[in-house]
Amino acid sequence: LFYGLGADGTVGANKNSIKIIGEDTDNYAQGYFVYDSKKSGSMTVSHLRFDDEPIRSTYLVSRANFVGCHQFGLLDRVDVLDVAEPGATLLLNSPYGPDDAWEHLPREVQDQILERGLDLWVIDANAVARDAGLAGRINTIMQICFFRLCPVMPLDEATAAIRASIVDAYGKRGGVVVDANLAAVGHALDALHRVDLTGKTSSAPLRRPVVAPDAPDFVQRITAMMMAGRGDLLPVSALPVDGTFPTGTARYEKRGIAAEIPIWDPDICIDCGRCAIVCPHAAILMKVYEPGVVGGDNAPAEFRSKDFRSRDLPGMRLTIQVAPDDCTGCGVCVDVCPAKSKSEVKHKAINMEPIAPHLERERTSFSFFGEIAPLPTGALDPASVKGAQVREPLFEFSGACAGCGETPYLKLLTQLFGDRLLIANATGCSSIYGGNLPTTPWGTDRAGRGPAWSNSLFEDNAEFGLGIRLGLDAQVHTARTLLRELAPHVGGELAGNVLAADQGDDAGVAAQRVRVEGLRDRLLTLAQGAGGSARAARSLLEVAGALVRKSVWIVGGDGWAYDIGAGGLDHVLATGRNVNVLVLDTEVYSNTGGQASKATPRGAVAKFAASGSATPKKDLGILSTTYGDVYVAQVAVGANDIQTVKAFVEAEAWAGPSLVIAYSTCIAHGIDMSKSMSHQRDAVRSGHWPLYRYHPGHDEHTHPFQLDSKAPTMPLAEFAAAEGRYAVLARSDPEHARELLVAAQADVDERWRLYEQLAGIERTTHDGFGHGEPPVTEDSS
Numbered sequence: 001l002f003y004g005l006g007a008d009g010t011v012g013a014n015k016n017s018i019k020i021i022g023e024d025t026d027n028y029a030q031g032y033f034v035y036d037s038k039k040s041g042s043m044t045v046s047h048l049r050f051d052d053e054p055i056r057s058t059y060l061v062s063r064a065n066f067v068g069c070h071q072f073g074l075l076d077r078v079d080v081l082d083v084a085e086p087g088a089t090l091l092l093n094s095p096y097g098p099d100d101a102w103e104h105l106p107r108e109v110q111d112q113i114l115e116r117g118l119d120l121w122v123i124d125a126n127a128v129a130r131d132a133g134l135a136g137r138i139n140t141i142m143q144i145c146f147f148r149l150c151p152v153m154p155l156d157e158a159t160a161a162i163r164a165s166i167v168d169a170y171g172k173r174g175g176v177v178v179d180a181n182l183a184a185v186g187h188a189l190d191a192l193h194r195v196d197l198t199g200k201t202s203s204a205p206l207r208r209p210v211v212a213p214d215a216p217d218f219v220q221r222i223t224a225m226m227m228a229g230r231g232d233l234l235p236v237s238a239l240p241v242d243g244t245f246p247t248g249t250a251r252y253e254k255r256g257i258a259a260e261i262p263i264w265d266p267d268i269c270i271d272c273g274r275c276a277i278v279c280p281h282a283a284i285l286m287k288v289y290e291p292g293v294v295g296g297d298n299a300p301a302e303f304r305s306k307d308f309r310s311r312d313l314p315g316m317r318l319t320i321q322v323a324p325d326d327c328t329g330c331g332v333c334v335d336v337c338p339a340k341s342k343s344e345v346k347h348k349a350i351n352m353e354p355i356a357p358h359l360e361r362e363r364t365s366f367s368f369f370g371e372i373a374p375l376p377t378g379a380l381d382p383a384s385v386k387g388a389q390v391r392e393p394l395f396e397f398s399g400a401c402a403g404c405g406e407t408p409y410l411k412l413l414t415q416l417f418g419d420r421l422l423i424a425n426a427t428g429c430s431s432i433y434g435g436n437l438p439t440t441p442w443g444t445d446r447a448g449r450g451p452a453w454s455n456s457l458f459e460d461n462a463e464f465g466l467g468i469r470l471g472l473d474a475q476v477h478t479a480r481t482l483l484r485e486l487a488p489h490v491g492g493e494l495a496g497n498v499l500a501a502d503q504g505d506d507a508g509v510a511a512q513r514v515r516v517e518g519l520r521d522r523l524l525t526l527a528q529g530a531g532g533s534a535r536a537a538r539s540l541l542e543v544a545g546a547l548v549r550k551s552v553w554i555v556g557g558d559g560w561a562y563d564i565g566a567g568g569l570d571h572v573l574a575t576g577r578n579v580n581v582l583v584l585d586t587e588v589y590s591n592t593g594g595q596a597s598k599a600t601p602r603g604a605v606a607k608f609a610a611s612g613s614a615t616p617k618k619d620l621g622i623l624s625t626t627y628g629d630v631y632v633a634q635v636a637v638g639a640n641d642i643q644t645v646k647a648f649v650e651a652e653a654w655a656g657p658s659l660v661i662a663y664s665t666c667i668a669h670g671i672d673m674s675k676s677m678s679h680q681r682d683a684v685r686s687g688h689w690p691l692y693r694y695h696p697g698h699d700e701h702t703h704p705f706q707l708d709s710k711a712p713t714m715p716l717a718e719f720a721a722a723e724g725r726y727a728v729l730a731r732s733d734p735e736h737a738r739e740l741l742v743a744a745q746a747d748v749d750e751r752w753r754l755y756e757q758l759a760g761i762e763r764t765t766h767d768g769f770g771h772g773e774p775p776v777t778e779d780s781s
Contacts, residue, residue, distance in 0.1 A: 001047060001061050002142075003080050004070035005257055007040030007401065007667065009139025014046040016169075017143060020161040021050050025153050028052070032059035036229075037436045038399030039429065040667060041257055041328055043074065043229070050152055064088060066150050070125070070142050072096075073256035075105060076208055078229060081112040087119070089149050093138060094122040095259065095356055098193035102200055104356075106207035114202065120195040121149060126259045128191050132184040133176075135672065136259070140166060140181050141188040148189055159185065211252040218245075219252050226438030227253055247450065248443025250397040251326075258329030260352040261362065264320040266306035268339045269349040271318055273389040275333035277641050278677045280404040282396035282411050282441075283327040284320065284350075286389045288380075289372050291317050298371070300364045312380060321369040324355065324362040328402035331674035336638065373446070377506045382416055383649040385641050394418035394450045398441035400433040403673030405665030405680070406584040407433070408637050409644075410555070413582065414442075414451060416648055417551045420509065421451035422472070424465030426556025426565060427458040429591040430584060458560055462568040462581070465554030469579045475546035482540040483519075483547070489533050490522045503549040504653065512548050520544055551652055554581045557664075558599035559589040562618050566598075573630050573657045580651050580658040583620070586666035588725075594668040601688065602747055603740035604725045606668075612729045612740045616747040621661050622754075625694045625705070629656045632694040636663035638677025639684040643691055643708045650695060663689045670724015679722065686719035687712030687748040690755055705758040712752060716745045 004010025011033050018031040027050040034045040047061040062083050068091045069080045075092075084090065090113065094101045101122045102110070113120055123145055125138035140162060147158035166181045210224040223245075225234055262275070262284060276286040294305045294317060308318035331352050339349035380387035394414035400407045406429060414421065425431050434441065435455050444450030456464035480499060487495035498519060501512045523544065526537040554572070561569055561583040572579060588606050589595040596609035598618040605612050621632045631654040633647035644662070651658035663683060665676040672679075683689040691709035720726035720741060730737040 001045065001064040001066070001080075001083065002068040002070065002146075003074050003078065004044045004046070004068075005040075005074075006035065006038070006042040006044055008070060009137050010068075010070045010142065011035075011044050011046055013139035013143040014048055016162075016165050017146065018048060018050075020158065020165070021152055024157060024161055025050075026052060027152065028055050030055045030057075030059070034060075037432070037438075039404070039433055040401040041255075042399065043078065066146070067091070068142060068146060069093065070138060071257060072104075073258075075109050076256055077210060077227070077254070079108070081109060081116075081118070084112065084116060084118060086116045088116065089119045089121065091142070091145055091149060092120070092122045093125040093142060095124055095126065095354060096122070097124070098122055098195045101195055102197075103204060105204055107202050107204045108207050110200070110202040110204055113197070114200065119149075120197060121145070121192060122195055123188065123192045125188070125191075128184055128187055132187065133180045134184055135674070137181075141184050144185050144188045145192050148192065208254070211254075215252045216246065219249055223249050223252065223438050231438065245437070245440070247440050247453075248394075249439040250399075250441040251443065253397065253439045254325035256325045258324070258327045258355055260329045260331070261324050261327045261355045261358060262322050262331075262333050262350045263353045263358055263362075264304060264322070264350050265341075265347070266304050266318075266320075266349075268341055268347070269306060269318075269320065270339045271306075271309045271386065272338060273385045274336045274338065274641060275320060275350050276389040277385055277412065277645075278332050278336050278408050278637060279411075280330065280332065280400055280402070280407040280676075281326060281328055281398060282393045283323045284333050285323070285369065285393070286318070286320055286386075287369065287372050288313060288316050288318050288375055288390050291315065293317065293372055294319075298368065300361075300368050302361050303365050303368055310380070310386070313375075319369060319372075320350065321366055322362055323366050323397070324359055326397040329355075330403035330676070332403050332676050335675055336677045377510060382506065383646055385645060388412060388415050388645050391415040392418075392445055394421075394443045394445060395434075395441050396443060398433040399436065399439075400429070401667050401673070403665075403667070403676045404429075404433075405586065405638075405663070405676050406430060406557075409582060409584060409635075409662045409664070410434070412637070412645065412648060413553065413555075416645075417553075417652055418451055419445055419447070419449035420548065420550050421453075422468050422550055422552045423451050423453045424461055424468055424552075424554045425453060425455045426461035426554075426560035427455060427591075428557040428560060428584075428589075429586075430555055430557065431455040432591060459564045460568055461556050461560055461565055462554055462572040465552060465579055465581075466572045466575065466577060469552045469577050472546060472550055472552065473577075475543045479540060479543045479546050482536050482543075486523075486526070486533060486536055486540060489526055489537070490519060494519060494522070498547055501547075509549055516544055516547050519547075552579050554579055556583065557590065558583060558585045558587060559592075559595075559597045561585075562598040562620055573624055573659065574627060576629055576656055578655050578657070581660065583659070583661045584664045585661055586664045586668065587617070588666065588668050590666050590668050602744040603720065603729070603737065604723075605729050606725065611733065611736065612726075614740070616744070619751070621659065621692070621694070622758075624659050625696075627657075629696050630694075631656065631658040631696060632661075632692075633659070634661045634663075634690065634692050636680040636684055636689055636691060638665070638680030639663075639689070640691055640708060643693075647693055650693065654695075654697075656697070668725070670727065671722060682714060682719050682722070684709050685712065686714040686716050687752050688716060688719055690752065692755060692759075703759060703762060705755070705761065707755055707759040711756075712748060716748050717741050720744075 018029045022029040030049040032047040036042045065088045067084050070093045125141040170177045210228050275284050288308050305317045305319045308316040337348040337350045341347035374392045393411045395411045442453045502508045523537045523541050587599045596606035600613045601617045603612045624630045635644040635647045637644040693706045
């Protein structure tokens with residue numbers, strides 16, 4: 001039985017072991033693999049059997065004589081030894097050596113080891129992988145250790161088979177990858193050590209509870225069981241009758257999967273907020289607060305803070321805080337940090353360090369950090385990186401892949417508009433990490449407000465989102481009509497203020513909420529009576545909430561927007577309705593295995609494009625500008641975070657349809673995901689992903705098409721060389737790869753020439769619905 005994390009190679013190694021045992025020995029072999037519902041970084045369980053007799057057992061191993069735990073943090077939240085037989089071998093990937101590992105095991109694990117007389121072995125596979133240049137890929141390291149400890153075949157034969165499989169599996173990725181894996185196998189057994197259990201006793205702290213004791217009752221009874229992998233033990237009677245699950249439950253799921261976490265150095269920090277805006281899991285947070293907060297008795301002694309540099313908020317303090325149990329250890333925050341030490345090479349304002357020495361201190365600091373109230377809405381301009389990042393994210397700790405390029409945009413969306421968001425989400429990665437059980441990352445603020453989120457089908461999400469907009473517009477129209485009718489009864493001044501309210505910014509929305517609450521109070525009194533005004537009051541109470549401005553966003557990936565849902569999206573953009581569309585463009589069908597989409601660029605290899613995509617990428621943004629009334633922006637947060645924030649704010653403020661296309665680096669691109677954001681910068685520098693905003697309808701925008709990036713300064717081939725989806729073709733068919741890259745470079749050059757021409761065209765006629773006026777919608781009637 002083997003426990004690992006998705007993308008650490010555990011499952012692949014075990015499939016390979018089954019293949020080796022089945023082909024190179026006389027044994028029968030069986031493998032069965034169990035996954036949880038998250039993306040890479042999810043827990044995987046591999047069930048393996050081999051015997052010289054035919055295997056007729058069920059797939060799940062219930063009595064294991066070998067248990068491999070490939071991630072030390074799993075011991076704290078999963079009973080990995082539940083089915084370990086007496087005398088079984090336990091192999092741990094441990095950051096602690098044979099002399100120190102025992103004291104860091106939870107007491108329950110110590111008890112099981114001693115009671116069952118287990119044979120305990122440890123190896124720091126992450127260190128071996130790091131030294132070999134494999135960055136967390138521990139599969140071949142743990143695999144050779146398994147064959148060393150489990151005498152299913154001679155070790156030299158197993159080693160030869162593993163080496164042959166490495167050459168076969170990684171040969172297309174180049175000699176560097178092959179050599180790194182071969183080196184890791186060569187050094188693994190030197191780092192494998194048996195733990196001497198003589199005189200050992202159970203003395204460690206008990207395992208942390210699955211969820212904190214202060215978690216809501218539902219989370220304690222239902223969600224925690226699912227988190228622990230025991231959801232199948234829940235009776236039907238325990239589940240909600242109407243299927244309703246609470247939101248914001250990801251904050252209770254302390255996965256603890258990071259081997260290293262970012263540690264903040266306030267002495268070097270320049271307050272830019274870049275680490276926070278790019279964090280895929282909201283595990284790096286930024287708060288600004290009154291100086292007295294850290295001077296109180298409740299502040300931990302080691303809680304770090306610094307003076308906040310701001311003319312708008314002088315005298316305040318700033319803290320950048322990591323959520324140690326929620327961080328995935330992707331390293332993206334360190335990659336983008338621009339603040340470097342003048343005296344220590346490679347030391348930045350935020351640095352990846354092994355989690356063990358910092359875990360308890362950061363847990364204490366994060367707990368205190370959570371108690372600090374966020375700045376009042378509007379204290380800083382939201383159309384800036386700092387202003388956005390001091391806001392509370394209402395999308396946090398999702399099950400997305402470590403280093404995911406999609407989730408920073410969703411987090412930003414909630415920081416800017418979260419208390420009034422209505423989201424229609426197409427099926428895809430964003431629906432898996434966004435709306436899956438047992439937990440959801442979509443949450444609420446301290447006032448109980450947050451995004452209303454729903455997932456629709458892959459093919460009809462745009463129409464689904466339009467339906468939300470039309471329904472909301474109908475409610476607004478009904479509410480305004482009833483309020484005019486009831487103005488003499490509720491007060492003409494109040495009714496007039498509600499109807500004429502300017503809700504163009506956060507302050508306007510907040511003021512309208514106060515007015516609507518006052519209106520509700522008067523309506524409740526009026527509704528107690530009889531007659532037409534009482535009936536109208538009861539009707540208005542049902543829809544009064546619509547008088548507060550809402551923000552409708554239609555969210556999905558390129559598979560939906562460019563391909564399967566393209567017809568619906570085009571129809572919705574053509575309606576002129578006030579919907580906002582966010583396309584998380586990974587240039588491939590990421591969720592279903594990496595199939596090519598119409599967003600796949602020329603020369604890139606994907607499923608159904610094994611010889612490289614032969615056609616250029618569809619230019620969805622430029623096609624959409626031809627309607628004249630659609631706001632369009634192409635953004636990449638890793639390349640220009642300021643432009644990204646501006647585009648979100650402008651799109652939401654535009655009263656017609658808006659389309660934001662966000663470049664989203666993906667594990668399917670075959671890149672080092674710790675460099676996810678700097679790779680986005682290279683995508684822009686090479687011209688692969690130009691940044692622009694097309695703003696229709698404003699008189700001051702004589703040039704509606706605004707180029708926000710400079711002319712390409714990097715050859716496309718240099719950008720492509722860093723991606724596996726291009727490199728694999730360069731190795732298998734170099735001549736064809738060169739032909740496609742030449743054509744792709746021509747695509748880049750021609751697109752840039754077109755964009756430069758568009759940026760130079762002045763507006764000479766009205767936009768089709770009036771000079772600089774936004775389109776008319778129900779809520780502006």
